[in-house]
């Protein structure tokens with residue numbers, strides 16, 4: 227019997243790569259997302275071990291239906307990969323509150339709802355792993371990504387809480403922090419910036435500079451498979467890390483962010499990104 231793992235947000239990018247990598251390794255993979263049609267081809271890549279399942283992490287009814295299907299299949303989930311995410315970009319001052327709510331509904335409350343729904347069966351089984359996909363933006367905040375970075379900061383903190391609480395029942399929890407990864411996510415983030423670049427908008431110049439930096443960074447990003455390898459390690463290592471940074475080149479900037487005064491980090495950031503409003 228293959229150990230079952232549920233991957234959320236598996237209809238594209240990182241989630242798709244994780245589903246394939248885990249199936250190649252030998253897990254039974256439940257690939258969840260709203261766009262189920264997009265996952266038909268994915269099933270074909272899984273050597274018979276990937277099953278697509280309709281799942282909206284912001285809808286408790288959808289979560290319940292997905293878990294019912296999974297549980298009817300047999301053994302309790304061994305792993306949950308909370309990967310589903312969206313990015314709401316734009317100046318903090320200008321983003322509407324409903325956009326802030328959309329950001330946190332998926333990246334934070336969706337992740338919490340999924341975990342709350344799955345952990346009881348792991349706890350009863352006395353084994354299981356939860357892998358949360360965070361972001362470098364969970365520690366380092368680019369301008370005009372305040373809503374997204376805020377959601378990923380929340381994921382950092384919640385993951386620490388989960389790790390310490392669930393360990394009391396023998397469960398393991400890891401956070402994966404990807405940097406730029408070459409997926410469709412980057413386009414979504416850049417498109418979100420466009421309305422704020424219009425003439426007369428208060429941050430127009432700086433938002434254009436940010437978009438240019440982003441447009442350069444994403445295509446040069448690491449492969450989704452690198453993230454998938456980290457997820458595989460978190461699911462299979464005897465002692466998985468609490469945090470995985472992908473790619474490792476971001477560890478230096480993360481350490482600098484922790485140690486250097488904020489004023490220096492701000493200046494360095496403006497120089498690296500070219501976002502200075504001028």
Ligand SMILES: NC(=O)c1ccc[n+]([C@@H]2O[C@H](COP(=O)([O-])OP(=O)(O)OC[C@H]3O[C@@H](n4cnc5c(N)ncnc54)[C@H](OP(=O)(O)O)[C@@H]3O)[C@@H](O)[C@H]2O)c1
Pocket residue numbers: 234235236237238239240241258259260261262281282283284309310311312332336359360361362403404405406407408409410411412414447
């Ligand atoms: N790419 C990067 O540079 C990068 C960097 C750091 C962190 N990350 C994180 O990595 C994760 C995956 O990103 P990606 O790059 O693979 O982006 P992506 O290609 O846009 O994939 C996002 C996935 O999330 C799913 N999703 C969105 N809302 C959902 C909902 N309400 N319920 C269920 N699924 C939902 C989408 O599927 P449906 O629309 O079909 O539901 C899609 O499969 C995200 O958490 C993101 O924050 C990405």
